[in-house]
């Protein structure tokens with residue numbers, strides 16, 4: 851059947867959705883799945899100027915807001931660094947953020963991405 855225009859995904863969007871799914875697998879407790887709620891994180895919005903989470907990244911993919919892979923990677927780093935800024939070292943969230951950042955960036959190296967073809971150029 852012919853894909854309707856709305857179903858036609860831009861190549862970059864399809865790639866970013868796949869990368870996002872792989873990154874989300876590294877967050878089994880879903881600490882990064884949704885925006886952090888100030889009720890559970892006192893003072894969060896005073897300390898973290900630019901919140902980021904996986905659901906927001908997904909929405910940005912769907913709204914074609916990412917013009918490049920680097921913009922996507924920047925939001926991923928922002929999300930992890932926010933958690934390492936707000937949560938003290940040793941907390942479950944700081945440790946989860948460090949592990950997620952490390953594992954995520956390993957998935958986003960040129961060596962891992964090259965097989966995806968010239969979509970990134």
Ligand SMILES: COc1ccc(C(=O)NC2CCC2)cc1-c1cc(C(C)=O)n2cccnc12
Pocket residue numbers: 880881882883884885886887890891932933936937943
């Ligand atoms: C979407 O955010 C969350 C969702 C669920 C949970 C959660 O289930 N926490 C339970 C583990 C001990 C309580 C925590 C969080 C959470 C993430 C974060 C981050 C990412 O900083 N956070 C910081 C302080 C307090 N809670 C959180």
